[in-house]
Amino acid sequence: MPTLYEILGVQPNDDADTLRSAYRRLARLHHPDVSQDPKAHEIMARINEAFETLIDPARRMEYDAMLAGGLVEPAPPPRRKPSQPKPVVVGLLKKLRGNRTPIYGLSFAPDTGRLATCAFDNEIALWDLVEGAQKQKRKAEGCTIASIRALRHGAVVGTGAVEHLLSYCRMDDEGMHTWRLPVEEWVSCASVSPDGRTIATGSVGKTLSLLEAQDGSPRVSRRAHAESITAIGWSDDGQLLATGSADASVKLWHGSNGALLSTFQAIRSAVTALSISPDNRYLAVAAVDLSIRVFNLSSGSLVKVLFGHHKPIEGLAFHPNGWLFASASRDGSVGLWSAGQGLAKLILPCSDLPVTSVAFSPDGTRLAAAGLDRTIKIFEVAAKG
Template sequence: MPNGLRTHYEVLGVPPSASGEDIRQAYRGLAREYHPDLNPEDPKAHERMAQLNEAFETLSDPLKRTQYDGTLGLTREDADPSGFVKRPSVVQARLVQRHRVHRTPIYAMAFRSVGGQMITSGFDNEVLQWDRDLAKVEKRYPLEGGAVSSLAALSDGFLAAGSTEQTVSAWRQSEAGTQFWRHHPPEWSVAVAACPDGSCVALGTVGKEARILDARTGRDRFLLRGHKDSVTAVAFSGDGRTLATGSADATVRLWNARTGTQVRGIERIRSTVTAIAFHPDGSRVAVAAVDRSIRVFDTRTSGLLTTFFGHERPIETLAFHPRGWLLASGSRDGTVGLWNIDRGLGHGRIEASHQAVMTVGFHPEGRFMVAGGLDKILRVWRLGGANT
């Protein structure tokens, strides 16, 4: 079962009904007690102080506190007489497999919609195809050149894509063999996404623009302009018709991937975008940012639906459960967060690794969640509880 999130109220030792002055006094007292300068021999002093600072920064700001209370599903009536928060029931996640088969850090994964076969890729550009039980590797595909950071699982193979500085590479593996190309955009690429249907590859650059390339030839299809700073994240909707681009300008733009025209813009993100994921039906998009927030927006209106906080370091990856109600996030703090987007509640964090989690995904049937990252270990959890 995931470890429950320790709330900011619990970090400061105050009830949810605490006044602003109560919060300030609690912070001052704990800061004097746990400051690293006063505890030079305590290896966790800096981490503990960072938690105190984050809790105080959020709860001392009325707007941030209101948003944070919303992520807990908290109202003033939710505090019992003893002052403790009533927690939502958590999703059950039981670790069932740990695979040490990748030789290098794991950066990408994808599942075939039919059959549920998983493919994963490491930093050494070796793509692994797994059996349907996610128990063993069936095939290995060593790819030459480039660096894979995005995968799309196709019915007859896969599309892999990645970038290194001023080179974007793609590999299309099928029964006929492997097609490979390199593209050299005028600006450095910082984000790459493979289209789910295998027809195109999107990339974001430091030059404030994104591009959509033909997956078979590497030729430009569309040049997407509109951001005011580097494009730091790109993601396709499940049907491949919409591309989302996130930027250091703290906005997300939605594009028609078939025509290259902008559909709408999304603001109210406040910091550089680090990861994006579409809801399975395309009605919502989740956006992670440098401030360690996750915001969920309505793709039809650009309206903000809910905001989540809980990770201690930046978020690298997001993925929706096939049924759309649950969102998973992987962070540089080594945890996987689980969030109920329908109710706006945080279910908890799984302490997955002592190193960054770089990719997370769900089996198409929703029974398993998988995560990989810098420690080279692929972890598989069996999910239980309502709606799984």
């Protein structure tokens, strides 16, 4: 099947003027008003589709990403010298087992590097990666915990919801503290802020809410999107909060007062996951069309569109270096991508079952991935920069 570039008879690096010239030349030959070919309408329709896609910068970037991602057969890559270093080197280090139900969330403690997990049975665990063992484990009885956050000094907080009931838990040296509160709207996603003091929720009713983590008292509630909110995430410093929606947009909010800062709309389908880079430079957004879009937060511009997974993407996480990020997919794989220049694309087979969460250690040398197979995979990561 010819590519859109081949249909127009142009090269992938040709500019807009060249595209227009090629289109005019083909139109003079194949337009049904001048061509005697019985398939002229069909031929001209393909030419129109190719031109309309490639002349639009955003659609062209998306199409180029599809070519690079293998949805259309790409040209074989040039050979590299064996001595040329790779920007990212990844290897499976160990597997951690001990969960009895699927794992929903992962988070590394910023001070100790220990790994916190939450699972379907609402069991919260804290793992020591050196020993490969659980150092602490408690169940958040009566709660529904789907998002986890490891804090300093051994504390772990989590939140989640079932329909109109919001849950919160905090596990520390003193034990497990929990609360459950009824909420007006059906909560579809929730996340605790990096300092552990605020819970952000998104609802099917299109509302963003900020609550005090200590007791669930409301701080901010506002209509945020035209459709239900499907993803939510904080910046590492807690200053920014992003919400993704079924309306194919992402909005950026002030983390403290919920003021709207900016809107990103060049997404094309419902958002499934998002993540903000540690330096607040990039926003990565995964969507139902299996794409990952990277935006520049300061300018709002679309940096690149990436493809590589074959089933929906459920989790995204940035590396501490700010340009590398990971994706967790229901196809059982983990992806590694570059938000900046270059592709740096790696797809790591991880499980026969969906992977739901990924997280990088504070020093960036470890990548954790987990999901429905109840096993945590720890990868060793060497990333330049």
